Amino acid sequence: MSDQVEKLSSKRRRMLVVMAIAFIVWQVAGLQMFSDFAGGDRRLTSFVSLLAFGFWAVTLIILMRQRGVKGAPPEARAALNDELVQQNRMRAFRAGYWVMLIAAAIVFTASLFVRIEGNVAAQLILVAGVAGPMLAFARLEGRDA
Template identity: 35%
Template structure:
């Protein structure tokens, strides 16, 4: 039950609190996703032999997590909040930051693909390994860019 002596937070206060939380969540998820990449490359499955169940689960988890992170970045947040709070969380500046971050993600994925194309001429690499690197670059770069822009805007 709500304490009657405390004032009810305004939509602006709720949106501000949720924006700070969103930044922390995206930052933490990006770091965890990056750490997970090290475990993938240290225990990389052999694609020459049939995949074990544990490898299938690992690869599926990566794909689901990557999609979830893209959705997290693409939505304005506050999905279960009022229309006023959602509008405040998805203001013009946030949309500009998201657009900038997603553009960087595109360029990071394209750059990773080009680099892998050149490297694959000299180093044997399977298609799943290359795809994994491209997706990782395309997911991590926009998340980190969005957090950087949002934190900078929060400080000013």
């Protein structure tokens, strides 16, 4: 059973990393500010953004369908949600808070040198707040496994 739990935990970690990266690409490629850096061709950044959104959505659906870990014994399901996993979730939540504060500081500092609109700043900070905990949880799960 330990091998099955390790496989399922490893799969969850990989899915979270892939989802976080796809979410970041989707959001950042959709910003007008970054399409200007890409040479002004909005079609290219829109295509990349749409592709990343599709990949993120498919990964989310797969992750949600496997939430109950169909076919796994109750012991394996319980092991995937034990006290250590719950503690890692809380640590990841805390890390996400700090990532958002650091992102806000970076955006604020950058806005002193480059014009950044308010909605772009908010979106960048929120992207950091969504992706940060996902990556932190995957790192914590890999370290504590």
